[in-house]
Amino acid sequence: MRWLFSCTFVFLYSTRQQITHMELTDQQRERLKALEELVKLGINPFPPEEFEVNVTAKDILDNYERDKLSYKNISIAGRLMNRRIMGSASFAELQDGTGRIQIYLKRDEICPGEDKTLYNRVFKHLMDIGDFIGVKGYVFTTQTGETTVHVKSLSLLSKSLRPLPVVKTDSEGKTHDEFRDVELRYRQRYVDLAVNEGVRDVFMKRTRIINSIREFLNGKGYLEVETPVLQPLYGGARARPFKTHHNTLDMPLYLRIANELYLKRLIVGGFEGVYEFAKDFRNEGMDRFHNPEFTQMELYVAFKDYLWMMNLVEEMVEKVALDIHGTTQVKYGDNILDFCRPWKRYTMYEAIKKYAGLDIEGTDEDQLEKYCRQLSIKTDKSMGRGAMIDEIFSTTCEPNLVQPVFITDYPVEMSPLAKKHRSKPGLVERFEAICNAKEICNAFSELNDPIDQRQRFEEQLKLHDRGDEEAMVPDEDFIRALEYGMPPAAGLGAGIDRLVMIMTNSPSIQDVIFFPQMKPERK
């Protein structure tokens, strides 16, 4: 109780300090003055009472014309976004969670008696753009044909003390003074969401995409699970981790870079289909395709292989496109991407033959190094066959892969958790789905042979000792689990952020993550 009291006291004290000592802009001072005057008039600028809402902006705009009788007695709340005051009558715009609707206020209707303060003083001078208000009244259509709420009573629900950018759209649909500065938009996403039309829609689509995938997987009978974010050993991907420390246990912990090894332990335990939408963390560079924390959906299904998983991925992503866009064709930048099944499938060797004109099947390291030189790809001694093939693929093929495509059968060195190919030595049973030149999924027939797995980990350890910080560290408990026996299984990792980028035509990963990572503001 005492600490609560002192916290509250410190909070109030520091708030007052800030308000009195912080340098305020003229517009902030105006709003504080308005707030004081409201209090003097007996109006609480932050009232606690519920304001009962019985309709949304979208509901009115969608249905009023068809069903005018239902909109005689409405109550709606939202943010005041624009005002056009014409003496004793005014138009304004109210924005709620569903959209914007025009409201109409007449002095003598909201102030039927002698006292015109509510209109003349409160509405015209003490309320500002950004304030939350509640109105009651009825819906009508103006002379120019705009569906509008005729206000009979008006109340202030929450005062806004900072000026919101005013974004306007003209009759041709052109946006003026859009809140555009990306740094401000990402740092103050609340403002971005409040004033920029379309931003909210991107994030609503993000949730719908995740729901669509979840629905699909639940429909197949797979179980959504949760596995540790804090891991004593990081594994399941090639990446540098974030390291942290547990005080009581006095031991290092890592934020997960993947959850693969935990989900496979669950397959060992007898679950036959498990998935998780996982926040993963990778301590690497950032650009418009990489945020240090990102969302990956991983799925493991017993008794299946990577060929089966390819069909599932096609079905799943096609469903997402249909759920979000109603068609398999999705506009991204200058391209129309078509997710209609079946997608093209190339082995990695076929892709390199097609796009680089090189036949690398059966080539030795010297020959590959020569090819790399031809393509001006830098090589070093740590690079084996696999690494060079991977490099050749990413420089010559990937940029050309715009339409969704599966690339299959990767070199074994790059895939320490994938099962060796049933018929092609040196390769593993793995595929990536690539779209718009970026990987969106990665999957394999999971390696379930504990002896082979131990050897792969040992190979990785050698790479690690040579200075490869991304090489995987051996996980003895995982091997122990495999030794008890894991059924054959197909596994998948799907980059949710990148899928959302594509489905929402967003050029940067920061556009699909509410609060992308940023350096602190200097103050």
Add this chain to the structure above:
RNA sequence: GACCUGGUAGCUCAGUCGGUAGAGCACAACCCUUUUAAGGUUGGGGUCCUGGGUUCAAAUCCCAGCCAGGUCACCA
């Protein structure tokens, strides 16, 4: 990490050859009863990212730094 570009009013942006800092929206005051990027009149508002330097004089030129975006590298 390297290179390129940018940072000016609350927002969006101009700012010429180095010579007292500009516009639109927003804000304040006034007018206006169906407007809609409402309109009209008047007015206020600036650490020109920060710190140095050159100069009689710097938003502007030079150097260093901070933040952001882009390209590359690293990385899936």
